[in-house]
Amino acid sequence: MRVLICPDKFAGTLSAPAVAQAVAEGWSTDGDVLVQRPLADGGPGFVEVLAAALNGRRIPVATVDPLGRPARGEILHVGHTAYVESAQACGLHLLTPEERDPRVTTSYGLGLLIAAAVETGAAEIVVGLGGSATNDAGAGMLAALGAAPVDVAGYALPYGGGPLITAAALSGIPQLRQARLVAATDVDNPLVGLHGASSVFGPQKGASREDVLRLDAALEHFSGVLEKAFDLEGLAAAPGGGAAGGIGAALIALGGRVTSGIALVTTLIGLDAELDAADLVITGEGSFDHQSLRGKVVAGIAAGARDRGLPCVVLAGRNETGAREAAAAGVTETHTLVEHFGSTETALAEPARGLRELSARLAGQWRR
Template sequence: MPPVPVWAATLPGMRVLLCPDKFAGTLPAPQVAAAVADGWREVAPGDDLLVRPLADGGPGFLDVLAEALPGRRVPVPTTDPLGRPTTGEMLLTEGGAVAWLESAQACGLHLLDAAERDPLTTTSYGLGLLIAAAVEAGARTVVVGLGGSATNDGGAGMLAALGAVGLDGTGAALPYGGAALAAAAKLDGLPRLREARLIAATDVDNPLLGLHGASNVFGPQKGADRADVLLLDAALGRWAEVLERDLPGCPSGLGALPGGGAAGGIGAALLALGGRCESGIGLVSRAVGLETVLDEVDLVVTGEGRFDHQSLRGKVVAGVAGAARDRGVPCVVLAGQVSTGRREAASVGVTDTYSLVEHFGGEEHGGLAAALERPAEGLRALGARLARQWSR
């Protein structure tokens, strides 16, 4: 590294906020932030880097919150999207009065091999076990982070684990999966929640049904082909009718409510139970004190694995960029891949974007494989590049 010029020593250091989400499938948010910070410090060691990893409700939600909130993490036996035993966690805060859960620990797409992904048969039953454990532990408020799910069952498995079982026309319990909901005829039993208040921390605002619903938008990511998507959307429509009729307090028009399509329709099931949807990034931002920090920095650096049109709908990048824009602070996005146009990005407050794939030479030259294999290396290099371009 060349010596620092004498005149540069008189310049005040920048205050830079590093607040990325995870890079799904490669690095959790804390490691993303650490890699970028390492690269920045190689070039501008005098700058003040404020590291605040973020999450929007999907995988990594509990990890980020556990670093920011005083509380204790409690292991909970549960099941994965295919009903196999696994272990999840609850984060208990405020003396146990509030329980934080991450649906992806029981329903996550990352828990399945590619060949196992089938939203026709995957279930949210394991999430119901996590909620039941939180309620039995005495939590009065249960916050459920939604995102990254392998399911499209409208929360039917979750409700069954809580004591409200979907039945078909013969009175038999519905089997696991979204396809079975097409035969839903009634709901048997009531959820055992001990009057606990439910909050869905959503990473999307999609409704349960329709063109922008759970099946159409997210079903293909979970293994659904076009025929499956049509079947699943119709099945969820039938399930919504049953919930509205048989679940006391379920709001009318359930299939169109914002956030109902989160995590394959688990959002709708939580709404049907009297819960409410809140922005996942909003909840995490308050927990880590993001609003206060944003008032004190010169530059914001955020990011995620793929920056695309879905990033503009309630995810970490959009929330951070909007808050930075409101303060007149530039916001830079680092991503594995960038497919959002400059004008679209600017509309939510993004100043500039940087892609790991492009850093490694572009997709046509093996950049995608390199980005997946060596993300920390690429993020350190991009951190150094940012420092050269932005630091005083």
Template sequence: MWAVTLPSMRILICPDKFAGTLSAPEVAEAVAAGWRDTAPEDEIVSRPLSDGGPGFVAVLAEALGGHRLPVATTDPLGRPVTGEVLVVDDPAAGGRTAYVESAQACGLHLLSDAERDPKATTSYGLGVLVATAVETGARRVVIGLGGSATNDGGAGMLTALGTTPLDETGYALPYGGAALVAVAALDGVPRVRGVELVAATDVDNPLTGLYGAASVYGPQKGASRADVLLLDSALERFGAVLERDLSSCPPGLAALPGAGAAGGLGAAILALGGRCESGIGLVSHLIGLDAAVDRADLVITGEGSFDHQSLRGKLVAGVAGAARDRGLPCVVLAGRCSTGRREAASAGVTESYSLVDHFGGEERGGVEQALTRPAEGLRAIAARLAGQWSR
């Protein structure tokens, strides 16, 4: 009797970050290691993902290579931190493209819960990163937006780029979103050297109003109801000043989709003549996700919390939908799973597994273990999956 040898499988691993524990590349590495523990002959392709928020630069650096330039900058409260500018040769852009990540300088994760106060936090540190990217000689600068602690409409970023908001007496305003209630003019010309600016974000909120930056995202950044009303009024005033004083600013700035991204950073980038682009779409294109899905036999994705929001425009939904459209199984790994099986299946998710359950559930300390031993848990789950799925 002849032995039948089945061909090895192609496993595509394309997770988002597990916020607060592992970056997307670290998640992919842990899952790949677990799969190889059980099925070393299978072909594994890793394509970590980001939508423009925390981990944006790390994901693109792994996929594109390029040079990662460390930059001394500041956090949302003006304290020293180190960020990065990723510089990549890009013939399509006519030279180099530089990538920066807003969360490295004004990310919410840089603050303790007690420090969250969008009335005072500033995007100045992001401006330092953008200015450095411009000075590299890049023709295009792509700014990943997401996970910000700020609500200053990009005023701090503009200050770092040479354009300072002033009050009616001509004095520079202090940092923070609240100070913009007194903005009267801008002083100085933005030093962007004609560089093409792109905001990578999947947030389409306007700058102000019921669905604006302050109303929707202010509370999670520490804003009270009174703070939200103050910040929304401040952004309305600042948006009008941007339209009046920056010749590159498009009309109707405050209502433009994406203007409210990252506490109004989208508005500042639009006012500088930039544009907004889907972060998920941009990253997927740059890392060749569609081609990788085409060649896969099984897709594994994941994120920190797989819940009802995951299936409404987030990365996991996009990956699962792509797999479903090709008739491929898609497995989701997460820190915690709370999505119903029927809802997940309709979105293209074949199975889902959580670290909390792997470590015994909430009653047995699973949450704590998921936070402290995520890589170990993911590796073990992936090894078990390989035993179930590999040929």
């Protein structure tokens, strides 16, 4: 058999390349051809996955995390395009649960990454969005690019989503040297409202119910500031504007376009050709849930397998989807580390071993 192994990361435990490697190690080849194509949808691992597949140059960049502490990021430069990843500077994984507070976390570090990409001479900058700890509508990012939000007196606002309720203008024009921006995300949520950044993603970033209401109001107010600054309309409702705590909206305001992260990655690494040649597809992620089937890696892979009549196996840390829902999306069967080990703690502690063991079992089953 020709087995295509194309998982997403297992958030908090294994990167996508590490997941693919563990599955390949567990599959006793016995003449089978194993093809590893780890994936990302714009969130954590976006740059790493592309760097593994593309002939580019990785440039280290000093940046800051959501609380302004030193952090390490990088740019992947391929031709005239630079790829950056918001999660390297704004990622939820950079904070402890006690540190999560979207009222004060900032996207400033992403602005530093974009500024560095501009300095490399990139004509196009693709920003992977996802997994953020921020909810500041890209205000910190704009500040790092030379356009900090200010109040009516002209004073720069403190970082975070909360202070944006008092924003009156931007302090300058973002310094992009005419570089084109692309927001790579599979989140189509708008900036504000019931399905907006604050309401949908705020709670997982540490926001209380009261915080969500205040942040939503602050972002709605700030969208008006951005519309005035960039002569726009309808920014608050633009699809994808709510990605990464509203960074999507700021990129749209800067003239950026929104594109599907998983579609971008699969195109760049030539995944369609690998699907055409495969006999079996194995994908997966840490938590296989209702969001997985809404534009994320697993959904895209399962749909591609279904369209070609291929079986698609999902390996996950845990499974919270219904069997019918998964089958309708193109998933043939699902196996989880929690079920395999009988323990969430062990699944989190030894994911690579669990994936190797599940893969070995699958190899025997599918050969029969």
